[in-house]
Amino acid sequence: MKFHLEGVGVAFADRRLFSGLSLTLESGDLTALMGPSGSGKSTLLAILSGLMPPGEGTRRVTGAPPGEQAVSWIFQNSPGLTRRTVLDNVSLGPLSAGATRQQAEDAARSALQLLGLGDLAGTRLFRLSGGERQRAAVARCIASRADLILADEPTASLDARNRALVCQALDAAARNGSVVVVATHDQAVAQACHRVLDLPALAAA
Numbered sequence: 001m002k003f004h005l006e007g008v009g010v011a012f013a014d015r016r017l018f019s020g021l022s023l024t025l026e027s028g029d030l031t032a033l034m035g036p037s038g039s040g041k042s043t044l045l046a047i048l049s050g051l052m053p054p055g056e057g058t059r060r061v062t063g064a065p066p067g068e069q070a071v072s073w074i075f076q077n078s079p080g081l082t083r084r085t086v087l088d089n090v091s092l093g094p095l096s097a098g099a100t101r102q103q104a105e106d107a108a109r110s111a112l113q114l115l116g117l118g119d120l121a122g123t124r125l126f127r128l129s130g131g132e133r134q135r136a137a138v139a140r141c142i143a144s145r146a147d148l149i150l151a152d153e154p155t156a157s158l159d160a161r162n163r164a165l166v167c168q169a170l171d172a173a174a175r176n177g178s179v180v181v182v183a184t185h186d187q188a189v190a191q192a193c194h195r196v197l198d199l200p201a202l203a204a205a
C-alpha cells in the first residue's frame with residue numbers, strides 16, 4: 001500500500017504553513033518527520049491520515065480498496081482505560097480493527113513482549129508508571145497492525161531506554177508491513193528511522 005501527497009498546501013486565516021508538498025510513503029517505511037515547532041508536522045499527519053482534507057493538492061492511496069485503510073495513532077500522552085488491565089487495553093487495538101478476542105490477545109501479548117511489558121499484562125493500567133503507560137499505548141497501536149501508524153511525539157516524555165524500546169517497536173511494525181510516520185524533535189528517534197523528512201525542506205523542494 002502507498003500513501004501519496006501531491007502538491008499539498010495548507011493555509012490558515014492568518015498564515016501559510018506549507019505549499020506544493022509532494023511525497024510517497026509505502027508499506028515497510030519508517031519515516032521521521034522533523035521541523036521546528038509550529039512548522040506543521042501534526043497538520044501533515046492529519047492530512048496523511050485522511051482526517052483533514054488538504055486545502056490544496058491531493059491525497060491518494062494506492063494498493064488498497066478506496067476508504068479501506070486502517071489508521072492508528074500514538075500521541076505524546078495517550079489515554080487508556082485506567083481500571084482495566086494492560087492486556088485489555090492493548091487488546092483494544094486489534095479488537096477495534098476486527099480481530100477475534102483470541103487473535104487480539106495473541107497480538108497484544110507479542111506487542112507487550114516487544115515493548116518490555118510482558119510481565120505487566122495482568123496489571124491495571126493506573127498502576128503503571130508514565131513510561132510504562134506510554135509503552136502500553138504504543139503496544140496497543142502496533143498490535144492493531146494498521147496500514148498507517150502515525151506517531152506524534154511518541155517519546156517526548158520517555159527516558160533513553162524507553163525511547164529505544166518504542167523505536168524498536170515502530171521498526172517492527174514497519175517490517176510487518178505498516179507505513180509508519182513519526183513526528184519528532186528527537187534526533188535519536190530520527191536516527192532509528194529509515195528516512196528523515198525535514199518539513200521546511202520538503203515544502204521548499
Ligand SMILES: Nc1ncnc2c1ncn2[C@@H]1O[C@H](COP(=O)(O)OP(=O)(O)OP(=O)(O)O)[C@@H](O)[C@H]1O
Nearest residue numbers: 012013017035036037038039040041042043044183
Ligand atoms: N485549525 C487551525 N486553525 C488555525 N491555525 C492552526 C490550526 N491548526 C494548527 N494551526 C497552527 O498551525 C501551526 C502548525 O501547527 P502544528 O501543530 O501542525 O505544528 P507542529 O510542527 O506539529 O508543532 P509542534 O512541534 O509544536 O507540535 C501552528 O502555528 C498552529 O497554531
